[in-house]
Amino acid sequence: MDVAKYIGLFLHKYQYCYLPNLGNFLVTRKPALQKGDQMEGPQYQVSFTFANGSIDDALANFIATNERISIANAANAIKDFCTQTREALTEGKEVTIPGFGKFVRTEGKNTFVSDQNIEVQTRTIPYFKTHAPAATTTGETISQMYEKMQLKEPTIDEEIVIKPPMVNWSKIIILALIVLAILGAGIGIYWYMSKDNNDAAPKVENAAPEAAAVRNDTAATATAPPPAQAAATPSNGYNYAILQFTDKAAADKKLDKLKAFGQDSYGKDLSLKENGAGVYYITMSVAGNSDTAVVKDSLRKFFNPNGNVFIVK
Structure with missing residues (x-):
């Protein structure tokens, strides 16, 4: 902490400072002087004053x-x-108070040497000249000066030009770019989320589009198996039809994908069958x-989730 700096700032603001066990500072001011038309x-x-110093x-x-x-x-x-x-000071060194002077030891005695130019900010008093010569008049009458001050109404013969309003194209372009950026970001987020949903686990996928179109025409066969297809209860369990297709290529692709997902669990239990x-x-x-x-x-x-699961032979 630079205490000397704060002493200078305190003197600059309050024009006094008490230092315990050292002495007291005091800033005095000589009054301003007028020299001709100028005010100094x-x-x-x-x-x-070196003394014990007051406690303040x-x-x-x-x-x-x-310093907080x-x-x-x-x-x-x-x-x-x-x-x-x-x-x-006892060792013969100097101690500087910024902006005001320094402590020195000369001829075995401690002294304070002040700076030549000390600047202290105080409130100034405005100075006005009282002996300035009166301003010369132009010789105009009061009615003439009053006429100049009045707003003139346009005459019938005077052409009035109406300027069209100015369009700030730069602001319009910037606003359009911002709107396009927001729309692009929204489309990108929607596409990214849709892609994640399509590439997720098979639980969110349904039959191929080709199979969905045919199942609308053959709802009876796709949603409810005929009684002949229901298998008797075998000793080793049942075979459940979890997805239906009318395109064998789409069915093979879906089967491979499911096996890839469940290669360590349910992949070995999957197979493809045709109902004839x-x-x-x-x-x-x-x-x-x-x-x-x-x-x-x-x-x-x-x-x-949106289809039907039933038992097959």
């Missing part, structure tokens, strides 16, 4: 406010500065004698 500002002199918390409060520390810490810093200044009427089923074998209604409901939720 006041001159300032700083004096320092104003400087400590000033330092604490600017406690007043006690600021007071201790001031005391340390005063002690170090006395020691420095051009409809291909992707089936999954489920071992055991579990509740078929529960199994079908689980498979439907996972593989074909």
Whole structure:
């Protein structure tokens, strides 16, 4: 912490400063002088009296406010500065107070040497000339001056030009670019989310588009299997048709994709079957004698939420 700097700032603002165990500063001002038409500002002199110094918390409060520390810490810093200044003067060193002067030791005596030009900001008093000659008049009468001050109404013969309003194209272009950027960002986010949904696990996918078009015409065969297709309860479980296609290529592609997803779990239980009427089923074998209604409901939720799951031979 530079205590000397804060002493200079405090003197600049308040024109006095008390330093404990060192002495007291005082800034005096000589009055302003008028020389001809000019007014010279006041001159300032700083004096320092070496003494025990008065105790004043104003400087400590000033330092604490600017350094954001406690007043006690600021007071201790001031005391340390005063002690170090006395020691420095005893060793023949100089201690500078910025903007005001410096402490020196000459002929075995401590003194304070002030700067030649001390600038202290104070409120100034405006100065007005009272002996300036009166301004010469132009010789115009009051009626003539009044006529110049009046707003003239346009005459009938006077042409009035109406300028069209100016269009700020730069702002319009910037606004359009911002709107396009927002729209582009929205489309990009929508496309990215749609892509993620399409590439997610098979639980969100349904049958191929070609199969969906045919199933609308053959709803009976695609949504509810004929009684002949229902298999008797085997000892090793059931085969469940989880997806239906009318295009074998689409069915093979879907089967490969499902096996790739479940190669370590359910992939080995998947197979492709045809019902003889051009409809291909992707089936999954489920071992055991579990509740078929529960199994079908689980498979439907996972593989074909919008379709039908049923048991095949």
